[in-house]
Amino acid sequence: MSTHRSPCLDAGGLLRVAGGGVLISFSAVFVKLVHVGPSQSAFYRMFFGGLALLCVALARRERLRARPGVWAV
Numbered sequence: 001m002s003t004h005r006s007p008c009l010d011a012g013g014l015l016r017v018a019g020g021g022v023l024i025s026f027s028a029v030f031v032k033l034v035h036v037g038p039s040q041s042a043f044y045r046m047f048f049g050g051l052a053l054l055c056v057a058l059a060r061r062e063r064l065r066a067r068p069g070v071w072a073v
Helices: 011-025 027-034 038-059 068-072
Strands: none
Touching (some): 027 038
16 A cells, blocks of 8 residues: 555645645735835835845755846846
8 A cells, every 4th residue: 555645635735735825815904003004015025025035045055047038137
C-alpha cells in the first residue's frame, strides 16, 4: 500500500491560501483605518511583499534569473 499524498490536498497549504485570501479581502478596511492614501498603501504593500518574496528566495537559495532587459525596467 502506498502512502503517497497528493500535494493538492495539503491541509496546511490550503489553510495558508485561505488565510491570505481573508487578509487580502480586508485590505481596504486596513487602509481606511490607518488614514493613508491609495498610492501610499499600494507602495507599501508592494515594498513589503517584495521584501518577503526576496527573503523566501534567499532562504531557499534560489537564483534570481531574468533577462538583462527585465532588470533595466
